[in-house]
Amino acid sequence: MAKEIKNENAEAVVEAVSKTEKFFNENGKLLSIIAVAVVVVAAGIFCWYKFAYQPAQAEAQGQMALAEENFRAGDFELALNGDGNVLGFAQIIDEYGAKAGKAANFYAGVCELQLGNYELAINYLKAYNGEDEILKARALACLGDAYVGLEDYAAALGYYEKAAAVVDNMFAAGYLLKAGVVAEKLGQTEKALGFYKQIKDQYPQSMEGYDVEKYIGRIEAK
Numbered sequence: 001m002a003k004e005i006k007n008e009n010a011e012a013v014v015e016a017v018s019k020t021e022k023f024f025n026e027n028g029k030l031l032s033i034i035a036v037a038v039v040v041v042a043a044g045i046f047c048w049y050k051f052a053y054q055p056a057q058a059e060a061q062g063q064m065a066l067a068e069e070n071f072r073a074g075d076f077e078l079a080l081n082g083d084g085n086v087l088g089f090a091q092i093i094d095e096y097g098a099k100a101g102k103a104a105n106f107y108a109g110v111c112e113l114q115l116g117n118y119e120l121a122i123n124y125l126k127a128y129n130g131e132d133e134i135l136k137a138r139a140l141a142c143l144g145d146a147y148v149g150l151e152d153y154a155a156a157l158g159y160y161e162k163a164a165a166v167v168d169n170m171f172a173a174g175y176l177l178k179a180g181v182v183a184e185k186l187g188q189t190e191k192a193l194g195f196y197k198q199i200k201d202q203y204p205q206s207m208e209g210y211d212v213e214k215y216i217g218r219i220e221a222k
Helices: 002-072 076-081 089-100 103-114 118-127 133-149 153-166 171-185 189-202 207-220
Strands: none
Touching: 002 076, 002 089, 002 103, 076 089, 076 103, 089 103, 103 118, 103 133, 118 133, 133 153, 133 171, 153 171, 171 189, 171 207, 189 207
């Protein structure tokens, strides 16, 4: 019985090998073409990445560094639009796209916000999709600021709430304070009071925490 099973297995192996040989004999040319094509495509991708993408990325990062210097110096017009010698964030985004890094849209949005161009600021800030939690929260808060500039207080409130909820840190107190002020502007005093009390309870050592009693007292006195 064991000998019969062994013979059957051997025959199955022989048959499988035979079918494989037949397949390669019939399709060998096609398979060779496919293999060569794969190698050529892989080599092309490698060359593009090594000799085109990486140099462009390095160039973009160099331009970003110069624009960031102008940003830190508070020259938002120069940081955004450059001066003919140094590129600004807007030009870097147009010329290099994703190679400039995710922060480029954030910086451009803040520049537009500081220059009072609220719609443009919103476009850039919404395009920012970085993973850094603190920067993500800051971008949301800046969106709130832009909507305040447009007097769309309901939208602003939503973004301030989102900013405060992104990460539990001392910056959240500032976002909650802005949310409270906007909520009061909308006549939502109970909601505003909730934001102020959250600052008092969770962030008493923040700058906002030292001053938040006056906001609470103002509402409770009504």
